[in-house]
Amino acid sequence: MPLHVKAKSKWKSVTIDNESFQKGNLKDLLCCEELSSYEIISDNPVVKKKSNDTTIRSNSMKATSPSEESKLKKKKKRKKKKPKPAESPNTSDEKTDDVNEKVIIKENNKKKTVQKIKEIKQDQSKSVKQTKSNKKQKSGGKIVQHGVIEDIAKSDAPEEEQDNDKTKQFSKKKKKRGKRGKRKNNQAVKDEPVSKKQKVNDVSKETEESKDEEKETKADMSEWMNLYVPEPVLKSLGEEGFTTPTPIQTQILPSAIRDRMDVIGAAATGSGKTLAFGIPLIHNILAYKEKIKQQLESRTNGTDISDSSDNEESDIEDSDNHSESDQDIVQNEENSETNNDSDEDENDEETENSSDNGEEDQDMDYENAKPIELSSFGLDVTDLDTGIGSDESDEEFDRPPSDDDDFSDEEATTGCVRAVNNVKFPWLDEEPTAPTKAVKRYQNGPLLGLILTPTRELAIQVKNHLETAAKYTDIKVAVIVGGMASQKQERILKRCPEIVVATPGRLWELIEQGEPHLATIKQLPNLIIDEADRMVEKGHFEEMEKILELANENEDVRKSRQTFVFSATLTLIHSGPLRVMKKQKKAIKMDKASKLEELVRRLGVKDKHKVVDLSPSVGTVDTLTEAKIPCTTEDKDVYLYYILAHYPGRTLVFANSKDCVRRLTSILTLLKCNPLPLHADMQQRQRLKNLDRFTSNAKGLLLATDVAARGLDIPNVEHVIHYQVPRTSENYVHRSGRTARANKEGLSVMLIGPEDNRYYRKIINTLNKDEDLPMFPIEIAYMNTMKARVQLARRIDKQEHGAKKKHVQNDWFLKAAEEMEIDVDDNLLHDMGSSSEQAHSKQELTYMRLELSNMLKQPLSQRNFSGKYPTKSGKLVVPYLEVASTKTAVTTVQEAKKTKQDSVTLPSKRKKKNKFKNKQK
Numbered sequence: 001m002p003l004h005v006k007a008k009s010k011w012k013s014v015t016i017d018n019e020s021f022q023k024g025n026l027k028d029l030l031c032c033e034e035l036s037s038y039e040i041i042s043d044n045p046v047v048k049k050k051s052n053d054t055t056i057r058s059n060s061m062k063a064t065s066p067s068e069e070s071k072l073k074k075k076k077k078r079k080k081k082k083p084k085p086a087e088s089p090n091t092s093d094e095k096t097d098d099v100n101e102k103v104i105i106k107e108n109n110k111k112k113t114v115q116k117i118k119e120i121k122q123d124q125s126k127s128v129k130q131t132k133s134n135k136k137q138k139s140g141g142k143i144v145q146h147g148v149i150e151d152i153a154k155s156d157a158p159e160e161e162q163d164n165d166k167t168k169q170f171s172k173k174k175k176k177r178g179k180r181g182k183r184k185n186n187q188a189v190k191d192e193p194v195s196k197k198q199k200v201n202d203v204s205k206e207t208e209e210s211k212d213e214e215k216e217t218k219a220d221m222s223e224w225m226n227l228y229v230p231e232p233v234l235k236s237l238g239e240e241g242f243t244t245p246t247p248i249q250t251q252i253l254p255s256a257i258r259d260r261m262d263v264i265g266a267a268a269t270g271s272g273k274t275l276a277f278g279i280p281l282i283h284n285i286l287a288y289k290e291k292i293k294q295q296l297e298s299r300t301n302g303t304d305i306s307d308s309s310d311n312e313e314s315d316i317e318d319s320d321n322h323s324e325s326d327q328d329i330v331q332n333e334e335n336s337e338t339n340n341d342s343d344e345d346e347n348d349e350e351t352e353n354s355s356d357n358g359e360e361d362q363d364m365d366y367e368n369a370k371p372i373e374l375s376s377f378g379l380d381v382t383d384l385d386t387g388i389g390s391d392e393s394d395e396e397f398d399r400p401p402s403d404d405d406d407f408s409d410e411e412a413t414t415g416c417v418r419a420v421n422n423v424k425f426p427w428l429d430e431e432p433t434a435p436t437k438a439v440k441r442y443q444n445g446p447l448l449g450l451i452l453t454p455t456r457e458l459a460i461q462v463k464n465h466l467e468t469a470a471k472y473t474d475i476k477v478a479v480i481v482g483g484m485a486s487q488k489q490e491r492i493l494k495r496c497p498e499i500v501v502a503t504p505g506r507l508w509e510l511i512e513q514g515e516p517h518l519a520t521i522k523q524l525p526n527l528i529i530d531e532a533d534r535m536v537e538k539g540h541f542e543e544m545e546k547i548l549e550l551a552n553e554n555e556d557v558r559k560s561r562q563t564f565v566f567s568a569t570l571t572l573i574h575s576g577p578l579r580v581m582k583k584q585k586k587a588i589k590m591d592k593a594s595k596l597e598e599l600v601r602r603l604g605v606k607d608k609h610k611v612v613d614l615s616p617s618v619g620t621v622d623t624l625t626e627a628k629i630p631c632t633t634e635d636k637d638v639y640l641y642y643i644l645a646h647y648p649g650r651t652l653v654f655a656n657s658k659d660c661v662r663r664l665t666s667i668l669t670l671l672k673c674n675p676l677p678l679h680a681d682m683q684q685r686q687r688l689k690n691l692d693r694f695t696s697n698a699k700g701l702l703l704a705t706d707v708a709a710r711g712l713d714i715p716n717v718e719h720v721i722h723y724q725v726p727r728t729s730e731n732y733v734h735r736s737g738r739t740a741r742a743n744k745e746g747l748s749v750m751l752i753g754p755e756d757n758r759y760y761r762k763i764i765n766t767l768n769k770d771e772d773l774p775m776f777p778i779e780i781a782y783m784n785t786m787k788a789r790v791q792l793a794r795r796i797d798k799q800e801h802g803a804k805k806k807h808v809q810n811d812w813f814l815k816a817a818e819e820m821e822i823d824v825d826d827n828l829l830h831d832m833g834s835s836s837e838q839a840h841s842k843q844e845l846t847y848m849r850l851e852l853s854n855m856l857k858q859p860l861s862q863r864n865f866s867g868k869y870p871t872k873s874g875k876l877v878v879p880y881l882e883v884a885s886t887k888t889a890v891t892t893v894q895e896a897k898k899t900k901q902d903s904v905t906l907p908s909k910r911k912k913k914n915k916f917k918n919k920q921k
């Protein structure tokens with residue numbers, strides 16, 4: 001079959017040294033030219049296939065006569081015919097010589113391709129640059145031949161083409177298949193002719209994959225090795241970059257996993273307590289599941305389960321206890337109702353009737369809205385257009401609750417994706433002939449771990465944390481908290497998650513309703529109480545006590561259960577004022593031991609338990625810088641504004657009441673500080689939305705009550721400001737612990753008004769702070785302008801909020817009267833003033849807003865400015881003073897502290913020097 005070369009670039013002359021001519025080797029040669037880009041064209045339509053624009057170096061002879069051309073072709077043919085025809089698997093007697101030739105060419109090509117791959121693989125270890133230069137150095141002729149043959153081979157065989165396509169598809173799939181697939185694919189690459197480009201691509205893909213694998217294996221996890229961490233958890237820890245266990249994790253894991261002891265853990269905020277209880281929990285569940293699986297297998301094989309389980313080691317004792325419990329579960333569940341409604345419409349909007357207790361976890365009000373993404377909290381909740389930070393944000397606080405307001409569907413991404421039929425657990429009674437059914441049932445097992453937390457946000461966070469740690473297992477984690485429709489949570493529970501993270505109120509509500517999965521709480525093998533000191537506070541969580549009562553009902557179950565009790569302030573002791581102690585001679589001083597004893601008793605912890613107390617003696621971590629600003633109550637707003645304006649890092653401001661948060665939100669919004677409120681009276685989705693916004697903004701400002709004080713792990717919070725001093729030392733520790741987490745620096749500042757003084761003293765005493773906290777340095781130059789702004793903002797807020805409050809109350813009263821069909825005496829309603837008075841008030845507000853807006857455009861300080869120098873344009877240029885400090889707040893406080901220390905020590909040094917001089921005299 002005639003083949004033609006179609007030039008795609010210009011022929012370039014090639015110089016040949018004279019010696020070659022003299023030897024007579026090139027007597028027929030007229031000229032020598034080189035073609036770097038070309039296309040092979042065959043008369044056969046099937047062979048008409050383009051070569052790639054492979055830029056190659058070639059030595060070509062341009063024949064000037066037909067005889068010379070034919071000679072050249074013959075030469076080429078002879079070269080190509082070298083391989084034995086027998087080597088070709090496709091050779092057939094019926095085929096033409098041309099076809100034979102092509103097959104031979106293909107075989108030849110295959111060999112070269114394989115050789116090439118080997119070469120390229122070897123070259124992988126060298127730099128890319130080197131590889132390129134190596135290729136250039138190779139003989140041009142060889143590469144030409146390779147290129148030609150490759151193209152012919154490709155075009156020649158449609159079947160082959162298909163195979164190649166398959167190979168490509170396969171190579172796409174291989175990524176998913178992992179190692180095994182990759183090995184197979186490599187084989188495929190060897191067997192098939194592949195283009196050079198494809199080869200290089202494949203090899204580079206392979207290298208990328210092996211790099212990924214390396215990354216995975218590269219993380220040195222040796223420090224976790226003696227801590228009995230399950231393999232899949234190690235893998236996810238490695239991925240998270242957690243190569244070193246924190247001290248609390250190192251201390252707790254062996255006792256919890258190897259010795260299966262109950263653990264009471266106290267360690268500083270941000271020290272990794274969640275994983276300290278999370279890893280043992282995951283371990284226990286994996287061990288339990290493995291045991292059940294083995295039992296199932298032995299059942300299906302006709303072996304007696306009890307025999308095999310009796311002979312097991314290590315975990316056996318515990319597992320046996322579990323199986324004992326399981327028997328109970330079976331009995332228990334047999335009596336319970338079977339649910340088969342996993343196909344329910346997931347888009348229902350339901351009314352929520354949370355019964356959660358405590359200031360931190362109250363019922364939410366609801367309203368309709370669009371779904372939004374809450375990345376950091378892993379939730380999809382419905383959106384609100386209230387625009388926090390906007391002038392309308394006040395409405396949010398005053399609006400009466402609406403019935404159809406709720407979390408959107410599946411907002412709490414529980415990670416429970418399996419459809420579940422029922423919560424029955426009768427795998428032990430299953431016929432050995434039905435292994436698949438039994439395995440399915442086994443997957444829908446009882447509740448294996450319950451984690452109780454005081455707030456919804458913390459519960460969601462813990463759930464996310466555990467899901468990450470357990471991502472290479474089949475363990476399902478669900479969150480059950482108030483503020484979500486209980487029907488949806490019931491659906492989540494039907495999927496039988498092994499772990500439930502919950503706030504006590506909603507959990508108890510569902511238990512009371514007889515939710516079948518939660519009914520297995522009576523056989524609960526793992527219980528964790530996070531922030532335990534808060535959870536057991538008197539009258540705080542009534543439901544908590546009821547849950548514990550139920551879980552501890554069966555003494556055998558309680559004894560076989562593993563219980564974890566954690567908090568940063570578990571061992572914090574309040575000494576109390578000495579004069580009171582002296583007066584009440586009989587008063588017993590609460591010490592660590594008695595505090596823990598009380599916890600053990602109330603939570604049903606086993607008598608033999610391990611206490612790990614790594615909490616710092618001063619309550620807070622070393623990396624936390626603390627400071628104070630003593631001031632009048634009135635000036636607190638100004639100082640707060642000052643800190644925010646000077647140090648615009650991510651800041652969390654705590655106030656003692658929801659009303660204070662509301663007021664500050666309004667004022668700081670007017671001052672364009674973009675605050676985000678967070679308190680228990682807000683709708684749950686708005687709470688999460690604000691947390692998410694705060695987390696994603698490096699200069700975010702969150703104004704919160706103590707609902708955000710415990711456990712929240714928001715990355716890189718730079719400052720915590722206590723607008724009001726917390727009433728307990730525990731709250732001070734937890735609030736301050738939102739910054740300076742995981743060995744990072746952070747600042748905690750207390751604004752101390754006259755009403756805060758005694759609480760401040762108490763905190764300093766309880767936390768054994770050996771000295772008064774340093775003053776937070778303030779530059780007086782800015783204060784007057786700041787004060788004027790703040791005062792105006794306060795006036796606006798007062799007028800606006802006052803009118804709004806009256807309006808809402810009147811509306812509510814009128815509505816109630818209408819429902820009761822009674823007339824309302826006008827005297828009972830708030831006087832909103834005449835219409836002209838109302839119009840006047842509105843106008844006044846507009847002026848004030850305008851004035852504030854102008855004020856905010858002015859510089860904060862006009863020092864260095866005499867006001868005498870008009871510019872070319874005739875306007876005065878007010879020098880703009882950069883208000884944001886170039887130093888961090890932490891550095892500012894630390895430097896001020898050092899200067900103060902120096903100034904204290906200096907006079908005494910001077911005195912000494914003087915004494916020395918006097919003596920000399």
Ligand SMILES: Nc1ncnc2c1ncn2[C@@H]1O[C@H](COP(=O)(O)OP(=O)(O)OP(=O)(O)O)[C@@H](O)[C@H]1O
Pocket residue numbers: 241242243244245246249267268269270271272273274275567568710711712713737741742
């Ligand atoms: N071994 C580890 N290596 C690195 N980071 C870790 C490790 N363990 C936990 N962390 C990270 O440290 C941070 C704090 O952990 P965690 O929230 O568990 O602290 P905590 O002790 O429970 O704090 P708090 O008392 O405030 O609740 C988290 O971001 C967590 O992912």
